[in-house]
Each structure stands twice: as structure tokens, then as C-alpha cells.
Amino acid sequence: MTDLDGGTRELPAYRGMGEFVDALEQLIRQPRRRRSWLPVVLLAGPADRHIAAGLRGWLNGEHGPLTPHAYVADASGGPEAPDLFDEIGDQLRRTTRACDGGRLRLPGLWLLKTVAAAPEHVRSGPWRGLRDHLYARHREESTLAHALWNVAGEERGDGIRGDGGIAAAVWNFLVGWAFQGLPRMLFVTRAKRRLSWFTAWADRQRGPASFFDHLSDLVPPASRPERLEDLDRVLVQAMMTDLERAVRGGFPRPWRRRRAHRFVLLFDRAGDEHSRVQRFIRELRNEAKDRGATSLLVVAAGVDGLASLIPDEEKTGFDAAGDWLADGLTDFRLVASVTGLVVTVPDDETPDDPRAAYQLRRRRRLRVRPHRLGPRAELAVELTTVALLAGLLPFVPLPGDDGCAGGTFRGSDGSCVGPQGPTLGSPVVSDPDVREVLGRIERQNAAVEAATAEWRPEDGLPMPRTVFYIGPLSGGDDAEDPVRGGTLAQLRGVALAQERSNALAIGSRERVPLRVVAADAGDRFRDAVQVARHVVDLAADDPSVVGVVGMAQSRDTVYEALEVLSRAGLPVVGIAGTADELLDHGTHYYQNAPTNSRAAAAMAAFAGDAALITTADGGRVAAERAVVVADARDAYSSGLARSFQESYPRPLETLLYTPSNDLPRDEGALPGESVPSLERLAGEVCGRLATEPRTALVWAARGSELPLFLEELRRRTEGCPRVSVLGGDEISNVRITEEEPWNVFPGLDLYYVLDGGGPLLWESPEGQAFADAYEGAYGGTDAADVSRAVGLDPRPALAWDALRYFGAAVDQAWETTGRVNDRLDRDLVQGVLYQGLGPDGFDGATGRLDPSGADGGRRETEDKLVIILGVAAGRAPEAELVCGAVTGEDVRTTWGEGNHPCP
Numbered sequence: 001m002t003d004l005d006g007g008t009r010e011l012p013a014y015r016g017m018g019e020f021v022d023a024l025e026q027l028i029r030q031p032r033r034r035r036s037w038l039p040v041v042l043l044a045g046p047a048d049r050h051i052a053a054g055l056r057g058w059l060n061g062e063h064g065p066l067t068p069h070a071y072v073a074d075a076s077g078g079p080e081a082p083d084l085f086d087e088i089g090d091q092l093r094r095t096t097r098a099c100d101g102g103r104l105r106l107p108g109l110w111l112l113k114t115v116a117a118a119p120e121h122v123r124s125g126p127w128r129g130l131r132d133h134l135y136a137r138h139r140e141e142s143t144l145a146h147a148l149w150n151v152a153g154e155e156r157g158d159g160i161r162g163d164g165g166i167a168a169a170v171w172n173f174l175v176g177w178a179f180q181g182l183p184r185m186l187f188v189t190r191a192k193r194r195l196s197w198f199t200a201w202a203d204r205q206r207g208p209a210s211f212f213d214h215l216s217d218l219v220p221p222a223s224r225p226e227r228l229e230d231l232d233r234v235l236v237q238a239m240m241t242d243l244e245r246a247v248r249g250g251f252p253r254p255w256r257r258r259r260a261h262r263f264v265l266l267f268d269r270a271g272d273e274h275s276r277v278q279r280f281i282r283e284l285r286n287e288a289k290d291r292g293a294t295s296l297l298v299v300a301a302g303v304d305g306l307a308s309l310i311p312d313e314e315k316t317g318f319d320a321a322g323d324w325l326a327d328g329l330t331d332f333r334l335v336a337s338v339t340g341l342v343v344t345v346p347d348d349e350t351p352d353d354p355r356a357a358y359q360l361r362r363r364r365r366l367r368v369r370p371h372r373l374g375p376r377a378e379l380a381v382e383l384t385t386v387a388l389l390a391g392l393l394p395f396v397p398l399p400g401d402d403g404c405a406g407g408t409f410r411g412s413d414g415s416c417v418g419p420q421g422p423t424l425g426s427p428v429v430s431d432p433d434v435r436e437v438l439g440r441i442e443r444q445n446a447a448v449e450a451a452t453a454e455w456r457p458e459d460g461l462p463m464p465r466t467v468f469y470i471g472p473l474s475g476g477d478d479a480e481d482p483v484r485g486g487t488l489a490q491l492r493g494v495a496l497a498q499e500r501s502n503a504l505a506i507g508s509r510e511r512v513p514l515r516v517v518a519a520d521a522g523d524r525f526r527d528a529v530q531v532a533r534h535v536v537d538l539a540a541d542d543p544s545v546v547g548v549v550g551m552a553q554s555r556d557t558v559y560e561a562l563e564v565l566s567r568a569g570l571p572v573v574g575i576a577g578t579a580d581e582l583l584d585h586g587t588h589y590y591q592n593a594p595t596n597s598r599a600a601a602a603m604a605a606f607a608g609d610a611a612l613i614t615t616a617d618g619g620r621v622a623a624e625r626a627v628v629v630a631d632a633r634d635a636y637s638s639g640l641a642r643s644f645q646e647s648y649p650r651p652l653e654t655l656l657y658t659p660s661n662d663l664p665r666d667e668g669a670l671p672g673e674s675v676p677s678l679e680r681l682a683g684e685v686c687g688r689l690a691t692e693p694r695t696a697l698v699w700a701a702r703g704s705e706l707p708l709f710l711e712e713l714r715r716r717t718e719g720c721p722r723v724s725v726l727g728g729d730e731i732s733n734v735r736i737t738e739e740e741p742w743n744v745f746p747g748l749d750l751y752y753v754l755d756g757g758g759p760l761l762w763e764s765p766e767g768q769a770f771a772d773a774y775e776g777a778y779g780g781t782d783a784a785d786v787s788r789a790v791g792l793d794p795r796p797a798l799a800w801d802a803l804r805y806f807g808a809a810v811d812q813a814w815e816t817t818g819r820v821n822d823r824l825d826r827d828l829v830q831g832v833l834y835q836g837l838g839p840d841g842f843d844g845a846t847g848r849l850d851p852s853g854a855d856g857g858r859r860e861t862e863d864k865l866v867i868i869l870g871v872a873a874g875r876a877p878e879a880e881l882v883c884g885a886v887t888g889e890d891v892r893t894t895w896g897e898g899n900h901p902c903p
Contacts, residue, residue, distance in 0.1 A: 011054035011360055012351030016319025018359025020343075021058070023325035027297055028067055028261050030329065032247060035262075035294035037335045039325065040285050042270075042312065045345030048301035052268040055299055059264060068096040068104070069264035072277070084276055085113060085235050092243075092263060101259045104246055108194050108238040110141075116219045116231060123219060127212035134191070135184045145187070148179040197241060198234060205230075229279065236283040243295045267300040285339040312340040317349070318356075330676045434473060437491040440777075441516050444498050448513045451506045457821040462505070462512040462814050465824070466542065467806060468535050469494050470528065470550040470561070473520040486732075486795045490552060490575050491518070493799025496773045500800075501807040512810045512824070515544075516803070525557045532561035536568040539826065546810060546826045547571040549802045551589075554579030554636040562586035571809075571830040573851075575802045576755065576795050578729060579639050583858055590833055590851040591860035592802050593729070593755040593794075594884075596636070600643030601903035602866045603698065603726055603753060606881050608649050609900050612724050612870075613694050614749055623696035623724070626652040627688050629681065629709075630700040632670040633658050640728050641700040642670055647903070652698075653688070657681050659705060678705075682712035686720040696724050699752075703730035710745040722747035726868075729753045732793045751880060754867040756846025757797035759879045761790060764887050767845040770800045791877055792869070794846060801844035808842055809833050834859075840888040848885035863891060 011017060027039050043051055056071040070091035072084070089106050096104040114137050115123070115130070122133045139146045192199070192211050202214035209217075219231060247259045270277045281300055287293070313335075315321040321343040328335040448464050455461040471487050498516050505511035519535060521528040528551070539545035548565060551558050552575040559581065565572055566586030574582065574592045578599060583591055606612070611620040626648055630641035641654060654672030675681045689695055699706055706727065713723065723745070731752035741748055761767035774790055790796060809832045810824075816832070817823035836852030843849075847865025865884035871877045881895040883902035893902050 011058060012050055013353050013357035013360060014318050014345060014349060014351050015353040015356055016317055016322055017351075017353070017356040019322035020318035020325070021322075021360065023322045023329075024055075024297070024299075026329055027325065028264060030262070032260070032294070037328070038285070038288040038294050038296055038298075038339070039328070039335075040281065040298045040300070040340040041321075041325075042281075042340055042342045043299065043301040043345075044342055045347070048345070049268045052266050052299060052301040056266050059266075064098045065095040066099070067261040067264060068092055068099055068101060068259065069266065070095070071266040071268070073268045084280060085109060085239065088239070088265060096259065099259075106239060106242040106246075107191075108198070108242050109235060111191055111195065112198070112215075112218065112235055112238050115215050116235075123216045127210070127216070130212055130216060131184070131188060135187055138187055145183055148183050151175070151179045195238075197237065201234070201237070232276065232279055233283045233287075236280060237287050240284065240287060240291070240293050240296070244293050247295050262297045263295055265296060265298045265300075267298075267302075269302040270300045271302065289339050312342045313338045314342045314344065316344050316346060318343060318345070327676045334674055334676075431488065433488050434491060437488065437495050438473075438518055440495045441491070441498065441518060444495065444502060445515045445517075448502055448506075448515055451502075452513060455509075460819045461509055462819070462824070463821050464513040464515050464544065465810055466515045466517060466545045467803065468517050468519050468545070468548045468550075470519045470521050470531060470535070470548055471552060472523055472525055473518060474522065486552065486576055489793055489795035490550070490799040492774070492778065493575075493770075493796035493801075494549065494803050496770065496777060496796070497800040497803035497807070500769065500773060501804060512807070512814050514803070514807055514810070521557075521561075525551075525553055525555050525561075528555075528557040528561040529564060532564040536564060536570065539568065539570060543825055545570075546824075546829045547573070547806060549573045549799075549806055550575055551582075552576040554582060554639070556635075558582070559585040562589050569826055569830060571806075571826065571833050573802045573806045573833070575799045576729070578755070579636050580643075581635060581639065583860060587853075588830055588833075589859060590853075591858075592805070592846075592849065592851065593798055594864040594866050595860060596640040596728070597643040598864065598903075599728060599753045599755075599866055600640050601647045602868060602881060602883055603728070604644055604647035604649070605895075605900065605903045606751070606868050607696050607698065607726055609898065610751075610880060610896065612696060612726065612749065612751060612880075614722055614724065615693075621694060623650070624694040625650055625692055626696045626698050626726075627685060628652055628654040628672070628698045628700055629685075630654060630656060630670060630672065631658050631702065632656045632672065634702065636730070637701050638670045641672075641698075644698060644700060645671075655681060655684055657701065657705075659702075678709055678712050682709060682715075685713065685723070689720040689723060693722075696726055699725050699727035699731065701730075703727065703732065706731060707741060707744060710741050710748065714745050720747075722749070724749040725751065727752035729755050729794070732795065748872075750871045751868055752871075754869050754879075755794045755798055756801075756844075756865040756867065756884075757794045758791050758867050758869055759877060760847075760865070760867065760882065760886055761797065761845055763890065764843050764845065766801075766804070766843055767797070770797055770845040773800075792871070797845040801842075801846050801849060805837075805842050805844065805849050806833075808837055812837060843887045848888050848891075861885070865892075 011021065024041075052071075056069070059066055059069045070088045072087055072091075089109060092106075093104045096102070111134065114134055118130065118133050122129050135145075139149055195211075199211055199214060202209070202217075206214070206217065218234060243263055267277055267281075270281065272278070277300070281298060284296070284298065288296070313324060315324055321341060324334075324341065452461075452464055455463065457463055469491070471490060473487060494516060498514055501511070502513050505513040519531050521531045535545075535548065547570055549572070551562060551572055554577055558577070562572060562582070562585040566588040569588070571588045571590065572586070573590045576593050577591070578593050578596050580595045580597050582589060583595070607623055607626055609622065611622050613621050613623050615621055628641050628644060631637040645652065645654065654670070655675050656670065656672040657675045657678070673684075675684055685697060706725070713720065725748060727750070729752070731750070732754065741750060757767060761771050771790055774796060806829075809829055813828045813832045814824050817828065833851075834853045836850055836854060841848050841850030841852075841861070848861065848863075850861050851859050853859040863884045865882070865886055867879050868881035869877050870880040882892045883895055885891045894900060895902055
């Protein structure tokens with residue numbers, strides 16, 4: 001196997017070759033932290049060798065290699081070919097240095113190949129003989145080890161170096177240990193550490209043994225040639241481990257940091273099914289998948305027989321292959337189950353496609369980001385920067401002062417987050433509306449302090465208690481808008497409920513006044529766990545802290561924070577969180593909004609029986625099938641979609657779309673067809689609507705993605721002029737009063753779940769009180785039609801109910817103490833919440849609440865009010881489905897003109 005000279009072969013202009021090369025370029029240049037798989041591309045067809053040679057010329061560049069690579073030509077020497085790894089290693093070292101990546105070291109591969117090449121008597125003899133053999137070979141490679149050994153000189157048979165009596169013998173012994181024994185011991189220790197994976201592998205294969213025993217057993221005797229496969233498997237692992245380590249940059253390693261691209265291995269002929277090259281590719285793919293290695297890209301021609309042993313994705317033509325590779329860059333699920341792509345060129349296709357030829361002429365070479373400085377200059381700059389920083393270190397503030405004021409601390413995204421504590425102070429927030437509500441809450445806290453300043457516990461008057469609101473109030477520069485995320489609506493409801501409760505408490509002096517402290521959990525609850533721990537610490541020092549409201553998003557950090565609060569005995573009343581999983585974390589969490597499973601059951605019943613499809617003549621008919629859009633990596637979305645799938649009685653399809661962001665991922669399995677982009681999603685939906693116009697689109701994804709989807713859909717109105725969307729409660733985040741989605745897509749019929757309240761607010765005294773309070777506070781600033789605003793977004797009413805329900809529990813706990821302040825603590829409030837507020841619960845603005853745990857144990861209201869609202873252009877919102885308890889005396893069990901049974 002020899003390396004070809006020149007590298008001037010051009011890529012043949014097969015149809016789609018331009019897009020295929022673009023996809024390979026993206027794979028090569030993909031940043032290391034974003035890589036999710038090791039791509040192996042296998043070429044089959046009459047021109048496969050020409051394509052491999054053309055790719056080699058493409059990588060060689062105009063003036064030198066553009067990325068480290070190895071090109072192995074005519075690799076058909078069979079299983080005894082001894083130099084495959086040497087050939088690959090030598091070329092990777094040469095091209096890495098030519099790419100300004102410094103000296104590429106493959107120590108694990110070198111060590112195992114040295115063992116394999118050792119004489120039989122060395123491998124089968126005492127372990128010290130193999131150790132000395134390895135170190136002797138190491139001295140040939142290392143100038144320092146060779147020099148140290150020569151300083152001490154060679155040993156005589158008795159271990160003494162030279163003559164000169166006892167003193168000279170002692171001196172020579174010490175010199176021998178310092179310059180020979182100690183370096184050799186350090187070499188062995190480092191070799192064991194580098195090959196720790198090999199020891200673990202050998203323990204699993206052959207049972208526990210020492211490091212050198214495993215090395216000695218690595219190469220079988222000549223009578224056992226079939227075990228050469230074990231050797232190749234280990235050598236593949238060694239090369240892969242060394243290459244993964246070689247791309248981990250860091251200070252002070254400018255050469256390593258320049259290895260930003262994948263290493264590329266090209267084979268112009270893989271040989272037959274039993275060749276060493278095919279075995280090399282098979283083992284590389286399996287081990288890379290098992291260990292998550294991503295530093296290589298392999299392109300091999302002549303792959304007959306390879307795909308029969310390992311499942312591959314097969315594509316005919318380079319256009320289809322390029323599309324699949326490009327999709328795999330954005331959607332890991334597409335490539336998670338395969339490790340190889342087989343590209344077959346049809347026999348009747350010729351390399352004369354004019355589009356491909358044009359694209360290849362425009363992009364003849366792989367584009368590489370140039371380095372402004374050489375590696376030595378870069379290292380000098382780094383060392384100078386470190387020296388300057390060390391000089392400035394005495395002037396840096398102490399670690400305890402992170403630049404955040406009051407009770408805040410520096411969060412994971414750099415912003416000031418955290419609990420403010422019982423002392424007043426606004427979190428650092430950027431939204432002026434959120435700041436206004438926080439100011440309203442602070443003024444209420446000050447009014448409580450002033451009104452109760454002369455109250456004395458011994459007089460039987462209830463002293464104020466503190467409730468924390470935990471939610472996302474701030475974030476980094478790219479933080480999600482807290483208004484869009486529902487925080488503003490929730491804070492308004494909390495502030496209004498605090499005013500209502502305190503007015504009743506201070507006026508009667510028989511109820512407990514409430515202080516509310518807003519605790520900032522960071523953008524999308526990034527710092528919820530740390531904030532919860534701070535709240536627990538504050539509660540330990542302040543017995544007036546009785547619990548928490550909020551925690552309104554379904555995220556892993558929220559789940560862990562609920563566990564922290566529960567272990568400390570702090571009860572939590574949720575606001576708008578709907579995931580069923582919330583009830584599985586902590587024993588002190590009480591659900592306010594209906595769960596995803598309850599909402600999905602209502603959506604499925606509505607989609608099955610309601611006339612929600614508008615026909616061409618303006619009539620309305622029921623849907624024949626449904627298309628569900630969900631994000632399988634989002635706990636809220638996947639839970640809602642899975643519950644809908646289980647409840648919907650008619651045919652349905654599920655399209656899985658994940659927006660590109662840095663949210664923590666929930667990798668729970670959700671069956672469906674993956675779609676890589678909103679544009680593709682709109683096309684898939686339009687295609688299904690064209691096939692069956694009586695198709696309902698069920699939007700189980702986040703509400704913030706809906707306007708973007710409708711914008712894509714608008715460009716395709718000729719293919720799908722109308723669409724009926726049935727969404728979960730997340731749709732209320734779209735702020736329909738200000739961003740009417742039918743202004744984006746006029747042919748939209750929109751239905752979505754309301755978590756109670758809405759048009760039924762005025763059916764209960766508590767709902768009427770909330771609506772009046774909201775209109776009095778925001779009637780002149782929020783929207784011209786306040787009733788329309790609170791009828792479309794349930795979050796202010798949900799927040800009102802959460803704090804009002806919590807306040808009612810505190811009041812009941814106060815009565816059970818015999819009006820003794822010292823006995824009113826969080827444990828007693830938790831006991832009241834667990835037992836429930838009497839036989840009828842609490843008639844709230846969003847329906848009757850009774851999330852006690854004493855009866856059912858789930859700490860949720862079983863018949864919580866669920867509404868499906870219908871909204872259309874130029875038409876007042878209508879409650880199309882109402883199921884559950886509006887009040888204790890008004891429980892809806894059927895819906896619609898047909899009196900369909902509620903789920």
C-alpha cells in the first residue's frame with residue numbers, strides 16, 4: 001500500500017456531487033462540542049475509486065493539506081497485511097504537521113504495536129523482560145529518556161556500573177535509580193494510565209490479570225491466526241483513543257487547538273469481506289458508537305459485503321446522500337441507530353451533470369479558517385496574558401463579592417439571580433413591565449410592615465408570614481423573553497392576589513397578612529436548584545417563611561428543586577406547570593393547573609367529535625385524522641403528545657421537531673417522524689392537508705414556535721390555504737391579543753386549552769373579584785379590552801388562585817393553633833394543604849381547587865376545570881369545550897351541542 005503522489009484527480013461531476021461535498025465539508029469542519037456521531041461513508045459503484053481519489057485531491061489543497069488525513073490506496077492485502085496502522089499513522093502525522101497542528105503522537109497505538117512486534121521469547125518470558133523491551137524502544141523515540149539512560153551508563157551483570165569500590169558502587173546505584181529506574185517506572189505508570197481502557201477490555205474478555213499479563217496475551221502464537229481479529233480490535237481502539245485525546249486542546253497547547261477539524265481516512269479499495277481494511281472499518285464503527293468517539297470521518301470505496309454485517313443507511317445517488325448527511329448534522333436522532341452510509345451510483349449514470357460541474361468549479365477546495373498567528377506566537381501571547389493577569393490578581397474582588405447586590409448571586413449564565421430574602425430589593429431584570437410588578441409587590445410588603453407594626457403576638461393578632469415566588473425573572477443576553485414565557489402574567493396574578501388577601505387580613509385582623517418575595521431562578525430555571533437551597537437556608541433562619549408558589553415550567557432543574565424544598569418541609573403550590581412528572585418529585589408539591597394527561601384527554605375528545613374543520617364552502621365538519629407536532633426532547637411537549645396519542649381514537653401521525661437552542665434535553669422516547677427544520681415541517685403539514693383536507697393539526701410543541709411555523713406556512717398558502725390548529729395550554733404564551741396569528745396566516749382556525757378561567761371567570765365570586773382587580777390595575781395600560789385579555793390567557797388567574805389557595809391554607813392553620821403565633825409554622829401549613837381545605841375545597845377563579853393528598857395521594861384536583869377555547873379573526877372567543885368543576889356546585893360532565901361525555 002503506497003501513498004499516491006500528486007493528488008490532482010478531480011471529483012467526477014455526478015448529479016448531487018456538489019451538495020455531497022458540501023455535506024462532507026460541514027462534517028469535517030463541525031465543532032468538536034457539537035459532534036454527535038462518527039460518520040462512515042461507503043462508496044459502491046463503478047466509479048468509487050475515482051471518487052475516493054478525487055476527495056484526496058480535494059483535501060490536499062492548493063499549497064498543502066487542508067485537514068489531517070490519510071489516503072490508503074490498493075488496500076487489498078488480506079488479513080496478514082502488517083502495515084495498515086503504520087500507513088495510517090504515518091500519513092496522519094505528516095498531514096497534521098503540514099496543517100500547522102504540531103507533532104501528532106499516538107502513544108497507545110505505538111505501545112500496543114511495539115508489544116505485537118516484540119520477539120516471542122520476550123512476550124512469553126517474565127514481565128520485566130517485556131517492560132525493559134518497551135522502555136528500550138521508548139528510548140529510541142525519546143531524546144530525553146535516551147540521554148538520561150546514557151548518563152548512568154550500562155549495568156554489569158551484578159548491577160554495578162564500572163569499578164571503584166564500595167563508595168563508587170553506592171554512587172552508581174543511586175545514579176542508576178535516578179536516571180534509569182525512576183524514568184522507567186514513570187514510563188510504565190503513564191503507559192498503564194493511557195491504556196486503562198485496554199486493561200478494562202482485557203478483564204472483560206479474559207478475566208482479571210496484571211497489566212503485563214494482558215499485554216503478553218495480546219498477540220497469539222503462530223498456531224492461532226484466527227485471534228488476529230482481537231489484535232486489530234485493540235489497535236483500532238488504541239488509534240481511536242489517541243485521536244480523541246489529540247484534539248482536546250487547552251492551555252498551553254496551541255498546536256492541539258489547531259486540530260479543530262476531524263481526521264479523515266480515505267480508502268480507495270476496501271478489499272473483500274475478510275480483508276483487514278474491512279475489519280478495520282467494522283471495528284472502528286462499533287467501538288466509536290459504543291464510546292461516543294467523533295474525531296474521524298471515514299470514506300471507503302469498494303464496500304461489497306461490508307453492509308451485510310452491520311446495518312447501514314443506503315442511498316442511491318449523491319443528491320440523496322448529501323441531504324441525509326446534512327440532516328444528520330442538525331438531528332442526531334436521524335443517525336443515532338446507524339453508523340454507516342452506503343452511497344451507490346447507478347450504473348447508467350454518467351459524471352457529466354452540468355449543475356454538479358458548476359458547483360465543483362466554484363468550490364474546488366475545502367475552506368479552512370486561517371490562523372492569524374503561528375503556534376509559537378500564540379503560545380507567547382498566552383503566556384504574556386497569564387503574566388499580566390497574575391499581576392492584576394491582587395486587585396480582583398474577593399470571591400465572596402460577585403458584583404451582585406443584596407440577596408442575589410451570580411448565576412450560571414452570568415446574570416444576578418437568587419432569592420432576595422426577607423429584606424426588600426428588586427432582582428436585576430431587564431423587562432420594564434416585570435420591574436413594575438415587582439415594585440407593586442415591594443410596596444405591598446412595605447404596607448404590610450407598616451400596618452402590622454403595632455401588632456403584638458401576645459394580643460392574639462396574626463403576625464405576617466412570608467411566601468416565596470420562584471420563577472425566571474432575568475437571564476443572559478440571549479435569554480428567552482420573560483413576558484413570552486408567562487412570568488409577567490404570573491407576577492401580575494400574584495401581586496393582585498397579595499393585595500386582595502392583605503386587604504381582607506388587615507381589615508379584619510383575623511386572617512394572616514402575607515409578604516411575597518420574588519426569587520429569580522434564572523433564564524428558563526437554570527439556577528432553580530441553587531435558588532431552592534438558598535430559600536431553604538433563609539427559611540431555617542426565619543420561621544415566618546411558610547412556603548413557595550411558582551415553579552411553573554417542566555424542566556429537570558425544577559424537578560430537582562422540588563425535591564430540595566420538599567426535604568426541607570417547605571410546601572409548594574404550583575401555578576401553570578402541567579407535566580404529570582411534577583407530581584413525582586417531592587411530597588410537598590400541590591398541582592394547580594390540570595395535568596398534561598387531563599388536557600390531552602380533553603383535546604383528544606374534542607378532536608374526535610367537534611366540527612373544527614372549515615370546508616371550502618364555509619361549512620364545518622369533524623376531522624378524519626390528526627397530525628401531531630411535538631418536541632421529543634422537551635418534557636412538557638413529549639408528555640402532552642404521548643398522552644394525546646394514547647387517547648385519540650382516529651388515525652394520527654406525529655412529526656417531531658426540535659428547535660435549535662441550548663435547553664437541557666429530555667431524551668425520552670416518543671414515536672414519530674423527525675423533521676429537521678420549520679420549513680420542512682411546514683412542507684410536511686401542507687402535504688398531508690393536500691392529501692386529506694379534513695386533517696387537524698395538533699400543536700403539542702411550545703407556543704413560542706407557533707408564529708414562526710405559521711410564517712413558514714404562509715409561504716405555501718396555495719397548497720394549504722386553511723388549517724385548523726388544536727394546541728395545548730402553551731398557546732396562551734403567544735399573547736394573542738397583540739400578535740394575532742391569523743394576521744400571519746389568514747386561513748387559520750385556532751383552538752387551544754385553557755387551564756380554567758377564561759370566559760368562565762365571571763361564573764364564581766372569586767373569578768369576578770380577580771377580573772375586577774385586573775381591570776382596576778391594568779385596564780388603562782395592558783389592553784383596551786381587559787376582559788378579552790384575561791379570557792385568552794389563564795396565567796394571571798392561575799397565579800391568583802395559587803397564592804389565594806396558599807393564603808387560605810395559612811388562615812386555616814392559624815385557626816387550628818388557637819391563634820398562637822409561635823405554633824404557626826411551615827409544618828402546620830403543609831399539614832393543612834395535605835388534608836385539604838374542607839369537603840368543598842376552594843372555589844377559585846380558574847375553577848374549584850382541591851389538590852389535597854389525604855384522599856387520592858396525587859395532590860391534584862381530579863376534576864380540575866379544562867376549557868378548549870376557539871379563537872378566530874373578527875370573532876369573540878368561545879368556550880367550545882368545558883369539562884370539570886367550575887365551582888363546588890357547578891360540575892360540567894358533558895360538552896358541546898351533542899352533550900358528549902367529558903373525559
